Amino acid sequence: MKSKLNRHKVIFKPSNKEIYTEDNETLLELARLLDLKIDSACGGMGSCGKCVVNIRGKGKVLACQYHPDSDLVVELPIRESLGKGKFAFSKFLQDIKQIEPFTKKIYLELEPPTLQDNEDDLSRLKRFLKEKQGIDAHISFKVLRKLPAVLRKSNWKVTVTVASGAKNEIIEVEPGKVEQNFGLAIDIGTTTVAVALVDLLTGKVIDSETDYNKQIPLGEDVLSRINYAQNGGLEELNKKVIETINPLILTILQRTGFDKREVSSAVVAGNTVMTHLFLKLDPEYIRIEPYIPIANHLPSISASDVGLQMDDYAKIHCVPGVSSYVGGDVVADIIASGMNKKQKLCLLIDLGTNGEIVLGNKDWMLSCSCSAGPAFEGIGIEKGMRAVDGAIESLTISDTKIKYKLIGGETAKGICGSGMIDLLAELLKEKIIDRAGEFNSENELVKVEAGTKKFVITKDVWVNDSDVKNIIRTKAAIFAGCRTLLASVDKTFEDVDEIFIAGGLGNYLDVEKAVQIGLLPDVSRKKFKFIGNGALAGAHAILLSKEKRDESINISKKMAYLELSTENKFMDEFTSALFIPHTNLDLFPSVRKD
């Protein structure tokens, strides 16, 4: 056994995990022994520069090259993957004047009781919370049971966690001063689920993960999910979505080294059906005229009520929805866009499975859902995939040369939404498909196999003719939805000042190509703003800011809804949009020029 004298203690922040050196390990090796992830691309050769960490009092070093020669405190970089190059996160964080998270940790130093000042423990705690912080709060019963021991063990210095709501609630009391406090922003999409871990002190996203919703095999769209629930499948659908979210949370926690007991709240944005299934509420009446949800504004619940991997006491708040077909995800999109505070007329398009569209500004809002389908999220496309490592996110074809860019990784595994938009535009430009989406089988890049035509990008990635038709249907539904919504209030695209595009279909969207395929209207390109996963960004904002929570309620109360399924105009518009870019080329003057 080595003498402890030659060993050095290394504490990794922010997780506070610690380890003693045994055999002159590098910081990278020590971190891996603790299951802490540090980026590294060169295999520890000291060449990629990705493993930079900060040693307190010494400065930055490459973790793979540094061998501790004394006790150290090492700060690992906090990952802000969602923040990278995205409009939404940087944008709305500026807009939040004060971080007032849904759950707040408050340190209190109480005066101990005496014979003269012999108030009961709970009253004393409430009095100090009121006097020092101006907060009136009631307490949950579970916390009450542990209160006296925690107060005395900590010599009357405690940290309380307060959940805000119609009435504030003390959901936890911990000994001493606890500063770390985390929350989750969760976007439950019909097809894709995204989770972000948020530092509730700084407001920053620390890490995030996405995955396909495990409900997909039980039904690809919300109507088929309702059907499945009606046939006795509610329990199973609920289980599937919880089993989608929990591994995402656990992956993030493991990667960042935080403990689930440090996660005190979550804000969930989902469409109305997803929210019902998440809470195991029967969605049956959503699909039957007059299309009634159980509730658009849901009571806050505890993590233990739904079985999320957070502490049992943690609180979950669902972003309020508007109606059966416009849910909390759209309200969150609007929060992320900020259109609810604008004077100008705005259009918001969510390129998700339900294709929700909102028109309006700070005074009024009108929404619809055009059931676009999950093509942009990679479902129903043979080699489609989510916007993660291995996905082709952009692509050009010039003559017979294909150039593409991957989101990450080294080998193309598939193609994500933004890549498919590029691809469609490029195929048309190169006349590999015609305006109806039919492959030109004489083109040398087109292969025909067993009656199916394919355009091959790599040995593993291609699109076939039914993929192309699927994308055309999706873009047609969205364009037709926008036109119908605008027409219902006698507006055209020209009247709109800003157009927000939301969706997790890639890191960016090539607006020019999206116009060329007829997904987006042919208006000044300056009007477009891509806000990424707006539902997740909005949930993040609502988690952090009381003002945004209030805004979300106002939006949900203010918004009107147009039912497209009863509009003949929508079907006409849809049919006309089944060409690239459109049957009526007058709508796309810049494309016609080409």
Added chain:
Amino acid sequence: MKSKLNRHKVIFKPSNKEIYTEDNETLLELARLLDLKIDSACGGMGSCGKCVVNIRGKGKVLACQYHPDSDLVVELPIRESLGKGKFAFSKFLQDIKQIEPFTKKIYLELEPPTLQDNEDDLSRLKRFLKEKQGIDAHISFKVLRKLPAVLRKSNWKVTVTVASGAKNEIIEVEPGKVEQNFGLAIDIGTTTVAVALVDLLTGKVIDSETDYNKQIPLGEDVLSRINYAQNGGLEELNKKVIETINPLILTILQRTGFDKREVSSAVVAGNTVMTHLFLKLDPEYIRIEPYIPIANHLPSISASDVGLQMDDYAKIHCVPGVSSYVGGDVVADIIASGMNKKQKLCLLIDLGTNGEIVLGNKDWMLSCSCSAGPAFEGIGIEKGMRAVDGAIESLTISDTKIKYKLIGGETAKGICGSGMIDLLAELLKEKIIDRAGEFNSENELVKVEAGTKKFVITKDVWVNDSDVKNIIRTKAAIFAGCRTLLASVDKTFEDVDEIFIAGGLGNYLDVEKAVQIGLLPDVSRKKFKFIGNGALAGAHAILLSKEKRDESINISKKMAYLELSTENKFMDEFTSALFIPHTNLDLFPSVRKD
């Protein structure tokens, strides 16, 4: 099989249980087949007259003599055992201007949704509750899950159960119009536990039951119970009190024929330690200086949180307490006495195990606890028992003849608190004991067995010399407590205008004899009012009336507390009171005259 044509359907109210006659049964026999209890003492001979029931449209008959010859609705007498001859129940029911129970059932006829009026189910329910009843309420998550089915099954006509509180809560929704609504008043004494079933529509007590607290074997007073809890016994103590209450509830429900799902709330009055143990809150710091309870004002909880035999959704409210040694039971006593609304100076004495005493009026209140012990509840007395059937409740001795009265039943099984007071006074009067409580062994009624002296009442019931000493200690503690409390504010018994005596020690208390033994002060007998089980009566009032709930909070905030254990005066007074009636006979002029 008999033809159904010759059978008659009999419905018993208020339980709505029904049965068909098979073989010319009497109403008494039919009721027993349904487990409905009808009083009967003569074995169905038609002679005792106790089994009178009312047949709707026909009038009163003896159930044991009546054979149904047509379909009938039979009304069983509602037992109001607590109301019988008791001051408290009749008194405060007059005082309650409006019955506003802790949980209220409200019938609502909603307008069904349409495409134009497509509000979600919860918002619709809340809107109608607000519009029709002016009530804002949030909803519990469990109710939300069943809401859509109940609304539609009942054609949008539903009954909601609303629990009042800082925020009103919808705790249940039932199809159609449901009127029956019951609550429980529960008094958790250190020695005796009492439960009353209350009709929340009329306010009347339907039935009640009492039993010894099953915690007694784990410690006879609150300090020994705290001790037991500290040594790992909290769980067990909690279990024991729940196992005391539940059989009382079930007995009442079985006897009255109601279902536990019809019981929507309970108000619990207990001293601070009993309340802690009921809620499984650690009472440790109550007995350690500076004597701090976890909470005097407790959050409402659900029946399922503590495992009471009510519906899971039912709400439980604990009467707020004042301090470690003055709990919700005393606040309930005060409510029952009405002293908190009087201008006159009042004294309230609770003859329970802790012997709480309150002095004051509507402007101020001062309380103390004199640890009287459980003698008046029959514990520590060889043949002592609670005030139930078989107990001697009053007694006279003249020459060598003993006359006694039983609460009920035919054979004396023991002696209850009021009987013991009578006995002590009679023993002194007949010079069978002296002023120090020593038996005169020359008296022919005194038996000596194995060194123990006994006064024998029947072959099964007697008192021994240690019983007598025990009662003297108990009465001495109470008298000394009163004197110390009065002296602390420079008052005497003469300054007091009304004296309320609370306790479950019998149906009435012979004030004259209570003065003769020195339990009560020798002042005008008109000043005394016996309020019976004041804690139970107060819980009943708080269950029924918002005004009383508000009063209980005001009392708990207003009341001051005098700690007797640190007062030398109390020990001096106690020693002086260990004679019958007292060492200082100047305090008992009417006794001295004798």
